[in-house]
Amino acid sequence: MREITIPISDETVRSLKVGEPVALTGVMMTGRDAVHKWMIDTFIKQTRQPQGDDLEVYAAIKPLLEHGVIYHCGPVVAGLDTKEYKFVAAGPTTSIREEPYQADVMRHFDARGVIGKGGMGPKTLAGCQEVPFVYFHAIGGAASYIAQSVQKVLGVHKLDFGVPEAMWVIEVKEFPVVVTMDSHGGSQHAMIDEKSRKVFEELLAKS
Amino acid sequence: MRDLTNEILELIRRTSTDLPHDVETRLREAVGKEEPGSAARGALETILKNIELSRKNSTPLCQDTGTPIFYVHYPEGMSTRALKKQIREAMAEATKRSYMRPNAVDAIYDKNSGNNLGGDEFPYIHFEEVDAGQPLTIELMLKGGGCENVGAQYSLPNSQLGAGRDLKGVRKVVLDAVQKAQGQGCAPGILGVSIGGDRGSSYYASKEVLFSKMGTRSEDPNLAELEERLTGEANQMGIGPMGFGGQTTVLDTKITGLHRLPASYFVSVSYMCWAYRRRKMTVEGEEVVYD
Structure with a gap:
């Protein structure tokens, strides 16, 4: 399996193709529904004024996301009372909910990879080509297995969003994923959708 | 007390850390149906490793x-x-x-x-x-939540799908739900289907039916036949584990019927992920x- 370290160079991003299994090593950050909305509203479309620790958090995550990776994940975390955090279960969440936001978020933060499950749509795929970045698919539900590749929890931002919705900064080693959307317009998801639609239409025609 | x-x-x-035996058995059977070295097979192998690890460590x-x-x-x-x-x-x-x-x-x-x-x-x-x-x-x-989000409710007739108020129509809308779900409900999934009721009771019944074991067929021979047919046809669509493409998209289908109003004919599909x-x-x- 090909090993890639984070931060990821443009050259590496461009060399990745749909179907390729990859092991990721380095520092990444979790971010899902609340985080994407917060990024868009506060810093990208700026429809909401920064409040509380928004600016400090922004300053902390900005360098982390430069050529970095966002992981669509709402983990189960132990050690909440002692703040000695440990990921107990940490599989991917369904990515399509971030479809309205993802490309803009990746462009703004100059990030190079998204990890999730289920794939994303045309807006994100166009962003993959332009920014560039790739979509890495992790195995949905394989939460105990994936948690093993999380070596250390380095910190957390916006814990007030709730444990699943906070931004967890994690150090991972050989995190297993497959490229399912690349920076050349390739999408495994669009392909399977089209193929299955054809079979579906044939089945509809039968009684 | x-x-x-x-x-x-x-x-x-x-419940959170150990999958029921009948579900695990079905997943093990599914591995052999996928091409060696394929992404679908890799996904199922990872799923099985995860099941063992969760059981051993008592983690979700x-x-x-x-x-x-x-x-x-x-x-x-x-x-x-x-x-x-x-x-x-x-x-x-x-x-x-x-x-x-x-x-x-x-x-x-x-x-x-x-x-x-x-x-x-x-x-x-x-x-x-x-x-x-x-x-x-x-x-x-x-x-x-991922599988809950791809659940669907249809009000028949549905002219877009050519689905009338009968079991033939039910078949069409259930296949539509599976096609639309792709891998987003963490396929391979299990389908809970309820026909009739009102919008609320219909959805509840589509989940209740999921409490029965894998392979349990409806006592109604017409529904039992449709359950088998839907599982088979869903798997022809080639969506596969995680939507990576492959043979196994749906592991089982369970259907139940409720009384309905003359005006209403709801079909509710609850999609259960492999982590059943x-x-x-x-x-x-x-x-x-x-x-």
Whole structure:
């Protein structure tokens, strides 16, 4: 399996193709529904004024996301009372909910990879080509297995969003994923959708 | 009445961290159907490794520990208020012990309660009275949000799909739901289908039917035939594990029927992900047995 370290160079991003299994090593950050909305509203479309620790958090995550990776994940975390955090279960969440936001978020933060499950749509795929970045698919539900590749929890931002919705900064080693959307317009998801639609239409025609 | 909080905590632990035997067996059978070296086979192999690891370490199979759905059959005379209190206490403790992720979010103010308790409806508990001499049984299903989001409800007739108010029409809309779900519900999935009812009762029934074991066919031969047919045809679509393409998209289909109003004909599809977490505890006198 090909090993890639984070931060990821443009050259590496461009060399990745749909179907390729990859092991990721380095520092990444979790971010899902609340985080994407917060990024868009506060810093990208700026429809909401920064409040509380928004600016400090922004300053902390900005360098982390430069050529970095966002992981669509709402983990189960132990050690909440002692703040000695440990990921107990940490599989991917369904990515399509971030479809309205993802490309803009990746462009703004100059990030190079998204990890999730289920794939994303045309807006994100166009962003993959332009920014560039790739979509890495992790195995949905394989939460105990994936948690093993999380070596250390380095910190957390916006814990007030709730444990699943906070931004967890994690150090991972050989995190297993497959490229399912690349920076050349390739999408495994669009392909399977089209193929299955054809079979579906044939089945509809039968009684 | 005996305090069962610890026994219910054990039910939650087992449900979240260990998949029922019949589900695991189906997943093992599915591996052999995928091409060696394919992404689909890799996904299933990872799923099986995850099942073993979760069982060994007592950690959640999936980080989305889902909506907790309890079905309680209690002997006449037992206090449902006391049972509800014990279930809620066990749920908060299970969250503290990381068997459950804090999953109850106030929809208006976006606040996570932190302990999986939210209002009167979270966790969802359904009580059903049985005869006084019968044992108390508590069944728990944990249904993740990814698969819940790809569930669908159709009002027939549906002209776009050419689906009329009969089992032929039901077949068409269920296949539509599977095609639309792609891999987003964490395929391979299990389909719970309810025909009839109102919008609310129809959705509940489509989940209730998922409490039965894999391969259990409807007693109605027409529905049993449709269950088999739908599983087969869903798998022809080639969506495969995780939507990577492949032979296994749906592991099983379960259908139930409800009475409906003359004006309404609803078909509800509840998609259950491969992490099909359901467990049962039976309390007979001092003895507590888990399935």
